Amino acid sequence: MNYPLYIFLIFGLSASSVFAVNTSTVDRLLQNYRQQGAHDFDGKAGEKLWHQSFKNPKTGKLHNCTSCHSKNLRKPGKHVRTGKHIDPLAPSVNAERLTDIRKVKKWLLRNCKWTLGRKCTAQEKGNILRYLQSQ
């Protein structure tokens, strides 16, 4: 048995778990999604979903994430129904974005239901967060 290696491993493991406690909101959410079976989150797929339109079965209207947010995430959006101004979603220009875990969960739930007509899967949410995070 190679004791130094063993000790090194234990140290390494505990250090990484301490690190995990301090990780960002997005990393914590991605970790949750992995526990639900999602993996290999892909910002490109997230970007595609961001621009995809879904037909609302009740009204026949097309719903899209960009109905309220802008196509360019660094620009402000406007709520399609009420006209209210929405600050940019890109963390690079709006440091508050993707920092409050309850807020992110709440809006992904509501906005997926409104846009896609259903909840997003863990994989879809992870992809979207990767995309938003990169902006």
Added chain:
Amino acid sequence: MKTLTLLLTLSLLASGCMADDDGDEGNENSWRFLQKQRDVAAVSNPQYQEECGSCHLAYPPGLLPARSWKKIMTHLDQHFDDNAELEADVQKQLTEYLLLHSADHSSYRRSGRIMRSLNGDDVPIRITELAYFRHKHNEIPQRMIKGNDKVGSLSNCNACHRRAEQGFFNEREINIPGYGAWDD
């Protein structure tokens, strides 16, 4: 003498500030000549402001009766064809806030008038469908509302009433975007 005047002014201001928060009509009279009176109580709950002010202004609770807020708060996942659902604990706290400050629990004059204009068992879920509201807004031409980019609909109170969340709706403060003050 100077000090006395200063003291008097200060105490008047202080009593005014208190009336500002508690919504007591009696107290508010002393404030009246310093500042035009509020029509309904200001939104006073930061959580309500955050949760119910993200898609539109946070409507002051004194604009609808408790039974209306109750109905609105139990159907948040189907909220005017939008989804405004909340976690159960937040939903409960905000419902309590709304019921406690609803038009039927407020002594502000505009809340009183709204209540008097309702039929006994009406449960309106829009402020804009109240008879009292319709009556106050029926002279405004559509080009200033629907045809106005910066307004869009009458639900957008703060487009014209700049201090709507603070509870001020008096005519002298109205500023319709692109048209300015209102004189009828």
